[in-house]
Amino acid sequence: MSNGSAVEVSGLVRRFGKDIALDRISFNVQPGELYGVIGPDGAGKTTLFRILATLMLPDEGTARVLGRDVVQDLWDLRTRIGYMPGRFSLYPDLSVAENLAFFASLFTTTVEEARETIDPIWVQLEQFSSRRASALSGGMKQKLALCCALVHRPEILFLDEPTTGVDAVSRREFWELLRRLRDDGLPIVVSTPYMDEASLCDRVSLMQAGKLLVTNHPAEIGRSYPLPLFAVGGGNVLGLLGALRRYPHAMAVWPFGEALHYTDSRVGTDPTLIERELRAYIESAGLHEVTIRPIAAGIEDAFMWYMTQERAA
Amino acid sequence: MSAPAIDARELTRRFGKFTAVNAITFHVNPGEVFGFLGANGAGKTTAMRMLIGLLVPTSGSATVAGYDITTQGEQVRRRIGYMSQRFSLYEDLTVRENITLYGGIYGVSDRDIAVRTGEILSQIGLEHAGDDLVREIPLGWKQQLAFCVALLHRPQIVFLDEPTGGVDPITRRRFWELIYQAAAQGTSVLVTTHYLDEAEYCNRISIMVDGAIAAMGTPSAVKRELGAASLDEVFLRLTRPGAAA
Numbered sequence: 154m155s156n157g158s159a160v161e162v163s164g165l166v167r168r169f170g171k172d173i174a175l176d177r178i179s180f181n182v183q184p185g186e187l188y189g190v191i192g193p194d195g196a197g198k199t200t201l202f203r204i205l206a207t208l209m210l211p212d213e214g215t216a217r218v219l220g221r222d223v224v225q226d227l228w229d230l231r232t233r234i235g236y237m238p239g240r241f242s243l244y245p246d247l248s249v250a251e252n253l254a255f256f257a258s259l260f261t262t263t264v265e266e267a268r269e270t271i272d273p274i275w276v277q278l279e280q281f282s283s284r285r286a287s288a289l290s291g292g293m294k295q296k297l298a299l300c301c302a303l304v305h306r307p308e309i310l311f312l313d314e315p316t317t318g319v320d321a322v323s324r325r326e327f328w329e330l331l332r333r334l335r336d337d338g339l340p341i342v343v344s345t346p347y348m349d350e351a352s353l354c355d356r357v358s359l360m361q362a363g364k365l366l367v368t369n370h371p372a373e374i375g376r377s378y379p380l381p382l383f384a385v386g387g388g389n390v391l392g393l394l395g396a397l398r399r400y401p402h403a404m405a406v407w408p409f410g411e412a413l414h415y416t417d418s419r420v421g422t423d424p425t426l427i428e429r430e431l432r433a434y435i436e437s438a439g440l441h442e443v444t445i446r447p448i449a450a451g452i453e454d455a456f457m458w459y460m461t462q463e464r465a466a
Numbered sequence: 467m468s469a470p471a472i473d474a475r476e477l478t479r480r481f482g483k484f485t486a487v488n489a490i491t492f493h494v495n496p497g498e499v500f501g502f503l504g505a506n507g508a509g510k511t512t513a514m515r516m517l518i519g520l521l522v523p524t525s526g527s528a529t530v531a532g533y534d535i536t537t538q539g540e541q542v543r544r545r546i547g548y549m550s551q552r553f554s555l556y557e558d559l560t561v562r563e564n565i566t567l568y569g570g571i572y573g574v575s576d577r578d579i580a581v582r583t584g585e586i587l588s589q590i591g592l593e594h595a596g597d598d599l600v601r602e603i604p605l606g607w608k609q610q611l612a613f614c615v616a617l618l619h620r621p622q623i624v625f626l627d628e629p630t631g632g633v634d635p636i637t638r639r640r641f642w643e644l645i646y647q648a649a650a651q652g653t654s655v656l657v658t659t660h661y662l663d664e665a666e667y668c669n670r671i672s673i674m675v676d677g678a679i680a681a682m683g684t685p686s687a688v689k690r691e692l693g694a695a696s697l698d699e700v701f702l703r704l705t706r707p708g709a710a711a
Contacts, residue, residue, distance in 0.1 A: 193634035194605050291506040318631065320505040321662055321698060322705045346632050347661075361634060390667075391646045407639050410666035411685060453635050460636060 157220075159184050159309055159340035160205065164214035167200050174200040176363035177214065182342055182356075187335040189371075190344040191351045191452070192360030198344040199239055201360075202313040205342065206236040219308055232260060235307030237298050239314040239344075245287030249278055249297055252286050253304060260305035267304045273333050274300050277326075292323025299330065310334070312343040316350065328353045348453040359456050366459035371452055378450030378458060380404055381424050383431065386412035387443045396438040400431070407457065412444075414454060468496050469532055471623045471654035472517060476526035479512050486512040488677035489526060494623070499645060499655045501665045501685075504674030505705045510658050511627065513674070517656075518625055519543055531622040544573075547616035547624035551631055555612055557601040561592060564600055565615060572619035579618075586614040590644070606637030613644055617653065624648065626657040630664065642667050662697040671697075673704055680704045 160182035167175040174197045182188040190198050203209040204216055207227040216223045221230050243252045250264075253271075257264050268275075274296050281289060286297060295315050302310060312331075316324040328350065335341055335355075343354070351357045351371045358368040367374060385393065390408065397406040397415050405416040417427050424447040435443050450458075472494040479487040487509045494500040504510045515521040517530055519539040528535045531545035548554075555564050562583060569579035587593045590610040595603055600611070609629060616624050626645075630638045642664065645655055649669075657668070665671050665685060672682040681688050681704060685697060694700040 193637070194632035196634075318628075318660070320660055320705075321701050322505055324660075325702065348635060349663075391643075391650055394643070394646075407636075408642055408667055410663040457635050460634065 157184060158182060158217070159186065159219060160188075160342060161217045162201075162205075162214070163216075165201070165204065165211050165216055166213035167197075167204065167209070167211050173363050175204075175211070178363075178365055179214075180358055180365060180368050182340055184340055185335065185338050186340055186355045187331060187353070188340070188342045189351055189354035189357035190342065190360055191346075191348060191357050191456070192344070193346050195362075196360040197363040198360060199313055202236070202238075202311050202342075202344060206234060206311050207231055208236075232305060233308045235302035235305070235310045237302040237310070237312045237315055239317065241294055241298065243286045243294070243298055243301060246285060248283050248285055249289070250282040252297060253300055256301040257304045262305050264304065267306055270306050271300045271303050274303070274330055290323075291319045292326065295319055295323070295327055296330070299327070303334075308339075310339060310341045310343075312341065314344050314346065316345055316347065324350070348451075348456060351452040357452075359452075359459060361456075361460055361463065364463065366456070366463060374452055374455045375450045378455055380420055380458075381417045381422065381427055382448055382450050382454060383415045383417070383424075383428065383445055384409070384412040384448045385415050385431075385435075385443060385445050388440050392438075393435070393440055393443065396435060396440060400434055402427075405457065405461070409453075414448070416454075416458075470494060470529075471496050471498070472500075472528065472530050472656065474513075474517070474526070474528035477513065477516060477523055477528050478525045479509075479516060479521065480524045485677050487516070487523075490672075490674070490677075490679050492672055492679060492682060494654050494656055495669075496622070496654055497649050497652045498670065499649050499657065499668045501668035501671035502656055502658045502674070503662075503665055503671055503701070504658075505701075508674040508705075509677040510674055514625055514627060514656070514658070518546055518548055544619075545622045547619070547621040549612050549616040549624070549626050549629055551628040555600045555608060555615065558599065560597050560599055561587070561603065561611060562596045564611070565618065568615045569618050574619050582618060586611070590614060590640075606633045606640070609633060609637070609641055610644060613641065617648060621653065623654040623656065626655065628658050628660065630659065630661065638664075662701060665697050673701065675704050 158181040163179050165175050165178040192198055204211050204223060205218055207223050207230050210224060218230055219233055253264050278296055316327055331341055354371060357371055359366040393413060394406060397403055402418050404418040407414050419427060428445050432445055470493040475491050476489040477487060478489050502510055516523050517528060519535055519542050530542045533541040535542055565583045566579055587596050592607060630641050649655055670684050672679045688700055692700050692703060
């Protein structure tokens with residue numbers, strides 16, 4: 154395996170007619186790493202995953218998985234990778250157990266041989282084993298799909314949006330399973346539109362409009378936020394939003410859960426000074442009982458920042 | 467205080483032996499943004515379908531915009547807007563044509579349609595794309611357009627079923643600003659979402675578990691009541707009582 158990376162992607166380009174779905178993408182995934190590709194619909198995640206899963210050819214650039222080229226070595230790769238497509242890909246008329254047995258037979262193996270690998274997931278599915286796949290809840294469908302992607306004991310997993318449309322608690326359970334698999338040494342590349350899932354990955358790339366905006370450890374991405382950031386809360390949200398956006402030093406103002414996140418354009422200025430001036434301004438705008446506190450940026454703040462930088466560039 | 471936009475009492479729906487919605491009682495005030503939360507399969511969609519007149523309750527009652535959902539369905543439908551995660555826009559029509567079509571269906575006058583088309587296009591920044599096919603515009607714009615179309619006939623209440631799935635965080639927030647604007651003009655909003663940070667944007671929320679409302683109130687009151695630091699934690703405790711937080 155050349156230099157030991159689980160995935161090495163270099164200058165990957167893929168066009169569809171005039172549209173560019175992947176615009177010179179480069180990144181690598183280390184062995185045993187849980188790697189996240191975070192971005193909205195239309196960012197290019199699915200195209201990237203299809204190429205990595207040897208199901209689509211790139212127009213330019215190279216991608217190597219487990220040291221093998223996704224174009225030259227596709228037959229060798231196909232039995233070594235597990236791929237869970239974004240759209241539900243199981244047979245709705247087959248039962249849970251039948252789906253699993255079917256996928257095992259495609260890879261000329263048996264469910265028994267995979268027992269140890271799939272067991273952490275199977276214990277949660279077993280009670281539904283005779284139920285038709287179409288009658289499972291969203292979260293259970295995704296667990297079954299994960300089982301099916303693991304049944305031939307792959308050396309790497311590609312999961313394209315496994316948690317989209319799944320409720321918050323089922324999402325959390327799904328991620329716990331992924332982290333267990335990672336702890337057993339399986340490299341996993343997973344895409345998601347949910348920014349809050351970034352923190353569950355070892356490293357992430359933020360993706361938008363065919364480009365990787367930034368790649369790093371999730372905590373580092375928050376720390377890379379270049380400007381002073383404050384949470385401003387209380388009172389009339391629309392009024393506060395409007396007033397803050399009119400403030401001459403405002404760089405960005407966005408609703409964020411129970412508060413607004415306000416980015417000030419003054420780099421290197423003492424945050425307590427900014428806070429004091431901001432408070433005076435808000436009061437002068439007739440808004441009272443407002444709380445202001447300096448905060449550390451999260452993934453979502455960073456994503457929005459990089460998005461606006463990319464658009465301005 | 468004026469009459470509630472939604473007033474549901476002991477609203478119940480069974481499918482065979484399965485009780486999908488189990489005697490829920492809640493109300494939504496005029497101009498209120500009400501978050502309707504719950505895990506997949508908790509009964510949110512069934513409850514919403516009863517409120518918009520697509521499904522008859524097994525027992526209990528509800529009024530929407532002051533009209534009974536069982537006996538005055540037509541009056542209810544004229545006063546509500548609805549946007550689902552699979553938008554109802556026609557992909558093969560242009561942006562303008564969609565607005566005109568829906569205006570016509572809702573009985574909005576030609577003059578009002580013309581005025582509102584201009585307002586909508588400028589509100590969501592689509593002035594230059596009015597003659598583009600809906601198929602060709604980005605997802606985030608489609609969502610905002612679908613929301614504005616659901617408000618064309620100036621309904622008293624708009625129902626939004628997971629309106630922001632899959633879009634980037636900036637577009638998601640622009641969408642919520644449209645919601646705030648509509649609420650500021652007096653429209654009530656009932657919204658379902660899987661993004662718990664969005665639940666914080668609501669005036670009040672309810673969380674459904676197994677067909678019943680397990681918690682209801684302002685986001686901060688719900689957190690306080692359960693001694694939870696975040697709605698994420700609230701959600702986890704209510705829907706998976708056995709799991710550690």
